[in-house]
Amino acid sequence: MIIRLVIISFFLCTTCLKSQVVEDNAGVTHVVVAKSGSTSFLYTSELDGAISAHDIKGKRLWRMTLEPKAVLFEINAADINNDGIDELISASANGNIYCHDVDGELLWEFKPKHKVRFSEVAVIKNEKVQIFAGGNDNKLYELDAKGNLVSVTKIKGVVRKIESGKFLDAKKESLFIMTYSHDKFRWDYFGFMDPLSKKTIKSLSIKKVPDANMTRAMVTDITIADIDHDQKDEILLFGDLNFKSYIMVLNSNFEILMQYQGTKKETQRYAHSQGTYIENQELIMFQHGGISKTLDIKGKVLGQSGERYGAMVYNDFAVDANTNQLVAAGTVDGGDDLHFFDLNKQDWITTRYEEGGRMLEVEKNIQKLYEQTLNFKLPEYQSSSKKEWVMITAKQPNDKVLKLNGAPIKIITQKAPKESTERSELELIMGPIALKKDKRGNYKDSREDIIQMAKEFEANGHPFTFWAGHGNDPFYIRIETLEKILEVAPNTCYGFIYAEMDNVEDPRVIHFVNDYMPRLAKAIRKHNRAKLYFRNKNMFWAATSHLPLWKELFFSDRYNDILVPASEDTSNRIQDLNLAGRIGMYACGYINDFAMRLVDDNPTSWRPLSPGGQNSISPFLRQGVVMAAYGARYGIIFNNPFVEEPNYDVLFALMTSGVLPVVEKENIQSIGSWHLIKNIDEHLVHSVDSHHNLLQYQEDDDEAIFSVAQMHWAGTNIPDYDFSKMLGVNYRWLNYMPTLPYGMIPIAPVEYQPDLKKKDFPYIVTDGKNGYKNDQSIIASKFGQIMKEAAGKGVENLAVIVSGVSWSVIKIDEYHSRVVLVDPGYINPKKRIATIQFQNRYPKSVKDILSGEELIHKDNSFSVDVPAGSMRFIDISY
Template sequence: MLNISKKFFLILNLIVLCVSGLHAQNFVTDKNAIRHAVIGSIGNQNVLFIGELDGGLSCYTMEGKRLWDYAPEISAVLFEIEAADIDNDGSDELLAANANGTIYCFNHLGELLWEFKPKNKVRFSEVAVVKNNDKVQIFAGGNNYFLYELDIKGHIISKTPIEGVIRKIEGGNFIDANTQSLFVMTYAHDKFRWEFMGFLDAETKAVIKRVSYTDRRLKNLRRAMVTDISVNDINNDSKADILFFGDDKFKPLFIALNSDFDVLAEYLGNKKQIQRYAHAQGVFLATRNEIMLQYGGILMVLDTKGNRIGTSGSKYGRNVFSDFAFDPRSNQLVAAGSVDGGNNICFYDLEKPKWWLTTHKKQGRMLEVEKNLDVLYQQILNFKLPAYQKPSEKEWVMITKEKIDPKLKSLNGTDVKFVIQKSPKESTDRSHLVAVLGNIALKKDKRGTYQDTREDIIQMAKDFETRKQPFTFWAGHGNDPFYIQIETLEKILEVAPNTCYGFVYAEMDKVEDPRVIHFVEEYLPRLAKAIRKNNQAKLYFRYKNMFWAATSHLPLWKDMFFSGKYNDFLVPASEDTSNRIQDLNLAGRIGMHSGGYVNDFAMRLIDDNPTSWRPLSPGGQNSVSPYLRQGVIMAAYGARYGIVSTSGFVEPPGLNILFALMKSGVLPVVEKENIQSISSWHLIKDVDEELIHSVDNHHNLKQYKRDDDNAVFSLAQMHWAGTNIPKYDYSYAALGVKYRWLNYLPEIPNGMVPVAPIESKHILENKKTPYFVSNTKVGFSNGEHVSAKTFGDTIKKVIEKGAKRMFLTVKGASWSLVKLDENHSRLILVDPGYINPQRRKVEINFQNMEPKLISDILSKEVFKITDKKCSLNIPAGSMRFIDISY
């Protein structure tokens, strides 16, 4: 949708920008979640082109006047924008590479000149321009192993096979000061190294030079997670150099290479600068001959050799900007957006000697979110349970190291048990395991030191019991299921019967691993016997990707999680804040819980870098809003347990808001029989192993297939991260998810549609509950396979039928409806934009019961119903709790 200012040329003629002594002021856009910013030129004036997370594009003057904007019809992650005068009219066009498979081109008026979309679906991530004499070439690439060449009209000129998934394409005078060529970098792994890195002749596409990742000169680069790459001449030889910004084991890193792959400059951070998954961005400031590196909360200035000149900010500090752009005309550095969804533009005046010491106050969307959460927190602290809401007899269990706000002590709606987690690694001999499993039993996790004896660990448990300190131990991982051996686990349960809340296991998804099989067949029965002597102890299993919706239906796991043998102590969890396909895991765990296969499930809130495509995912967020909203949705569907740990980036009061919701009773403990927002079900039969393994193998980017989109769980492989999904896909059709990136809060316009095994069929049929069946790849109709593209109609009909059975449906929010008593329900409404917070207009449609009263239990606002509909707003980044009386 195009919106061009009628006063476009008048604005440009009246506003005098970037004259001596005149610098732009910070401003707030009317956009959402700014991800990209580049400086462009319209006539003799500089402008700022802006790209939003979900594909929106706009153009602003440097004073903050919006000239035009554009919203694509198909939302997906916008990976790159490039400003270039491709038609030589004196004004820059804007090129955009969108993960929806389209390259867009706009003129300076914001008119869409053309769009390029290949016949077969591609996730485009890069676009670049090469100019030689009067010839202009446009290059684009993505995940399908081809480099596309387009002319200035968007017509395809050539299609060149390449090795790996495109990570970066840039045009520049790399080899020759008078001739531009093409820099290309591709990946095969989702985080490290490269498959191809070198220069191509733009005319012939022949390789001019390339470098192997085994080249000893580049040892620091090959182990880095590179999150930003730019092209600049930093040594004044009239040839372009490649600048890499990122981290090495959570320490900041900057490396610059020339076209011979010699290291021109290098900065390697130290341990004092460590920040987990900090957002790294960099820019060359030509007027000062300096390099700016933002690493999380730290902003560093380097010289062209990599020596540090100055530093501002602090570890896990504030104002972590999404992107930067250098404006040489006004000698300013532009900082755009923020990693948690900001829409602000800030400026650094580079004429100041120590410009980097400039501080910027929070403004725009994230200031709005902060104020909204402050209001919410105060409302919660003042909340009193209504007479019709009985306190739960069950307690919340939060495994966390978070500091608890003393203000929570006054809340008495529901008890919250705060549990610590420790991670001892046992040094006991493993020869008995080797005798059974072979030498694979000796494999250990490189992330830990195995120095704790069995006696040490048991004594630790005894000490916790004496101090009445509730605790859990992290007891195993896919790298090593035997952090703590079974004999030790049994003894811990024996010596700490009141304080041991169980054991955590992570990412043990590989069904062919003999260690995993041994754990399931030998450890689990023994743990079941020991745990059942200790009522509160649980086993918490953390799996990401789409384990709970698909992998758990493989035979080994299905017998464990869906047999009912262990439902009293198994607690499924997932890395809920680091999973691009979290909607699937959400529906899977709801299906396990509401289907009666487990008694509890857990929210897992963790500060890991989101596993969309990691180098292009945002780092840790300052705002607690994403974690808070995800936790609320989990709890609203029955997650009574939490394994939570936000990063140092998160501002106070942090997750105390979540704990306050729990302890006050605003967020009730939800029993499965009280959930009133489940409309229909998706049952899994004969789960497709090939599809599962292609998704679970998330480090491997080289898996492109033309029919990846023809699946019920489609485009879930890592190399598709950020792309839009088809309307017949389960996530789109049932949960309202538009693209797989950070869509952890599905809008579920027709109610929640849980995922469960085919064995639930008879129960659902007895209750006359609608359902559909697939193997995750294809659907089933009358026992026959039906392609996903055809099966989409079945999904739509089933969920619409199910939606009509519910008391109400909601549009515009992530939501849950929970029964409080025979005459009252609580509607929980959450802003669904994980790192795209916005004020949301919500419509509630009442269907089968006429409400007597609808009110916000915190603000006390009462709402009217007109034509069986009620409209209200959710504050950006926040939530509302609406009680409905019948």
């Protein structure tokens, strides 16, 4: 039965309004206006594949989840069967294109014969209906109105955008297509295609752009509209240019009709830039982080609201001409609201909404957690930690946090000087590559300047670290300078940070490992305080670290006392693997410490399509807690300016109170089985490490233990035989907090096998692509069952098993364990039900240590709610 929708006038006041709450959603990411006759309604989508319909006031009519779960990249509303009502067309990274009717009934779905990550879909309506979809496999798919495959056209690049519009003919639609070869910039194709012949009508070479900014901006949104009244559509590009807002409008001749750049005063790191065109007012509206503006078609700013880092950051916008409203959907930290702006009001852009819905729930949960933590008293069976938490951050804990007596915390300043010393001796060793420097750095500091800085820190008793190298240049600071820093600041130098150094074929990296490391180790051990922090992304700690050069560094036991691995998770799809790799290094004793890395660009996975600008501390807090609950005593924490108070004080309070104890490796009680790496597959490693390169598609990318991990697969679902499934991960996106259905399964080198046999731990052996049994190689699809059997045996040995959330079990003493339960939805938080099961050892009592609630457990299991965006800490007494 077709739902008949009634238009309701919806007028807003210009004061702060209450949110239109959409219950049970989890992170609304897209909204489109649809029509049923002359009546408007809305379709929305959520991050992991749920779709909904709403009336124009925001009331939900229906909701359903698409399976298998994956990122839903785009939705479109179009009447493809000519019944006068728009259907919903969806492009999912799971490889399907879906069509639902107004009542939510699935009309059809299209899935190619090989795995594809779809990211775009567009509808052409000329003499016939044509539906075009594209993704990562260098092909453009044409479907008819019933979802049947009509044609497949080869294209170059990963599809960034497909749009329909009257670009070249006022009476006929054509296709605009943009494909990428780089994860942020550098398109392969930017042009118009004839939908019948599938031939290019006109295209723009990246070498002949009308303005160089087009190749420098990260385009995060594209809108199609006729803004110059010539009956032909233009392309509106919204994006980020060196963290400033950027808008460019191009016509079909690739002429710039308008260009706008925000000022330095409006700069915001990784701000989510979205925009749209309001036709009946001839306004361009855009949001850049916390600032929203309206402009005329010449680029003149007419209205503005918000402030840098100081307002809600919406996920998407749509305009309904019928009711003259702008609809803002969701927020980038997981909001589920729909906000409506009355365009009839002259100052509509100044309308501010109170926080509501899911994010208000999260805010209250975090505040309650914080207050309970500040009032927490250590139980008699838990002693204060003598080890300190070491946080490299500009964020200073408040006095309330510092007064807690569960553990000390040391706040470390990070500086990043770039040494100006000439490099002739390095050039003699490795050639001209030694002279290559990081383009982002200003190499103006002399050796004497840097040493003097260290002396001043020492004199003032101010603990510090220096960022000393990067994959772009491992020699920010030279070895002789580093040795002198350690000499002049023995009490305050906490070490040196190196980022994104993964290329084992780079002569500079080889020189660093072979020459710098022995000298640094010798200098550090004189004072036994400093550490070397390595920030590496992709799957470095699960796979790349097992390449021969890095294996000698990280798994030789030569440097376990000074190495602190951290995960530089910018543009990462596989955080779960990196976490399992670092836990393996720690639990095996190859390192004595590892670090959490919390930074505002963590939410980015495929950067143009994954927003930054989270206002809530919740995602960063929960990520940090999960890492700390598995032994991360160090932190490299960027003081995210978007985040509202109480900010990181919540995390620091959990640490200093003892609610989150300092975890020694022998006290981790939630490790079930192990994953050992033997002869890591180098092709797999290098294809994943080449994270900016999108032109890597292979049809067998999914045939691996660590499958579909390359950048062009961001957002896709993973097969059942992938190792990440053992960690509770469903798709390649923001997996900081895996649900661990088999407990934690750490990753370690195959040399650890004798120790596991002694301890009777089940394990598997793989090279990252294939598995091994009795030294025989087995393809991933057949090895999956072997993985599940080993994981199942591991679970049998655990005393506590948790399902439904991310979790850890920590031994407090012989008779007490602490269970840490965390909402796993990084930017789609919601209340979860955690089921805790006991086996092998049965408790005398179970207690929530923050609320004081005694929990009833029957039949050796019980369930508890874990608040949205938050966590619970439960002590088991034996």
